[in-house]
Amino acid sequence: MTVLNEQTLDHQYALETDMGRRNMLKMTGTGLAAIGVSAFIPSGSAFAQSEVKLDSKWDKTFRKSDKVDHKKVTFKNRYGITLAADLYIPKNASGKLAALAVSGPFGAVKEQASGLYAQTMAERGFVTLAFDPSFTGESSGETRNVASPDINTEDFSAAVDFLGLQSNVDRNRIGVIGICGYSGMALTAATSDSRIKAVATASMYDMSRSMSRSYKDSYTMEQRHKVLDYLAEQRWKDAESGKYALGYHEVPFDDKGNIIQGQRVLPETLPENPDPVLLSFFDYYKTPRGFHPRGINSSTAWTATTPMSFFNFPMYANIEMISPRPILLIAGANAHSRYYSEDVIKVASEPKELLIVPNADHVDLYDQMDKIPFDKLTAFFQKNLA
Template sequence: MNQPLESPGAQGMDRRSALKITAATLGVASLGAQAAPRAGSTAPALGSAWDKTFPRSDKVVHRKVSFRNRYGITLAADLYQPRGASGRLAALAISGPFGAVKEQSSGLYAQTLAERGFVTLAFDPSYTGESGGLPRHVASPDINTEDFSAAVDFLGLQPNVDRQRIGAIGICGFSGMVLTAASADPRIKAVATTSMYDMSRSISRGYQDGYTPAQRQQVLAYLGEQRWADAESGRYAPGLHELPFDAQGRIVTGTRVLPETLPANPNPVLRAFFDYYRQPRGFHPRSINSTSAWTATTPMAFFAFPMHAHIGMIAPRPVLLVAGENAHSRYYSEDAYQAASGPKELLIVPGADHVDLYDRLDKIPFDRLTDFFRQHLAGQAAA
């Protein structure tokens, strides 16, 4: 079949009228190939309405912007600047979690750190949210790493940004991407992660590296057959990015990242994600985790491309890894800390779980993040 494959459309958009954000308010279609700007297209149509999951701050100036990565994909972003600031400032590129959009956690981080004096950019990764790229709902360890460098390109062109004082933050699954970007892009002068997930490791090896060699081969066989099915149907089927096994040793598949409703006695990790993405607290109609799924074949590339394999190349630039004391993902941050060289810090937040660091202002260590970037992005501002 020679015709282009299509991507799955929006799912799970019923019963959203009770939520504070609707597709009508956003002024755009929430998901689907037709609603998205094409790779290499001009800037997407970005509305001016406040469409975030957190309140707007009067301490910053906000505007939506767009820019291209080196693959020609147009990325959509929110630029936050401290109100009344002058001169050239330090700047931060921010993205994540995996399957989220800039109107969720990354935007909250960006706005809060802009209140503290940084120019910040929260962006939608390629193929997701308001950013371009076809098909929709694809993640790529290569292209999503490039997205961070493209964000640095954009920030470095702003007249009020000092190019020598740019850092980056990756949240959850985009922690691996930001560490990978920093290992090859020396313009990122300091890097931090929160609630780190190593998506290559998680997808290709399972939770706590639980896949057996036979199970890894079984997942790859499933992905290969799914590629044949997509090629024959002319559509990219939706699916899970992490594929668990049931008690009979069969791969568990699905067409949503999170269910419409919680099952009885849910796994605590599932409940934590559900309570953020599927509830008014964090729901957003453009978020894959809130409404739908990745393309089923998304995991294949993560088997072939390990994240932050060259983390030692970040040195002598500093790394800060933040994880919750009770986070199921804590071991990713601990292992990355052991692998990193040069200036590094592992900050364990007492009493916090993985999702707490998405939006709980009493848990996210913004004071430490502020001090870290002020210290390591310090210096005489450019003239």
């Protein structure tokens, strides 16, 4: 397995050791109950936030760049949920710049892949914002570890709100990048928010399709009904206990046709002869390469009833509305998720482009600097946010 080289150096919390990992676990956040900062918005704005001390220590899974300035910020979405984000600004930049909002993967936090993308694109001249979606990471929202196709789509538009109010951003030159499961939300946001002038996705996953139909639409109709019955029963249990149980967001079946339940997205240890896809996710989320205690995939699971809303609301149903704004989809040649990008490119209107990265799998595009096509991303946004 390939492990990121320079990008995994200088972790401030000594992720390289078990002791460092335990120290990081002590930092685990559960939202913005007691943190936040000024969102760099005029004080008279309805979007202005109160200024509260936020820990400024570098807590990312990648090395801090000396080519950009970094600040932690907060802002609200239109549901009143406070989102936490990292703002990256090219050093010595002047004038109004193009900007990018970045989020994903599904179950990750801004200290992982989205932050790496944001910082790298800031090195290339963009103002960038990597944010934690509602109910996750340092963002607020109760109950924790809930995903919503509606609210998480809104999160991208709220990030556009924030970026467009910055004095160094040209609000007519804002794009978004969605990674893995938040690619669907990024595309969906662009279908209804014309302020988003260009959309790029990496290792796309369609979470509505994945949860309601399973991998490569492999659920039978009987299995789909079994999942709905399981979710309905779980709602009774949660209502009776007053607590929201954790569970798999992509509900699996055993070889006897029974639903498998679990409390963590990923196991604490790998089984013998693990599935290659499981191995690749484990190698990122459960090792110093990409582990972060606030990340759902690293430490816990989504609420068990999370799939319900994804059965109800398909992503990017109005994808033709993005045109004439451009779409770039990036997928690894060896990615198990490649078919999502290939299917989207078939239904999207022009202008659109699908880039297949040779010798890359799904997770490689999270952090492998020799495989993520940053030159292509830069050229795409420079052209379309001109």
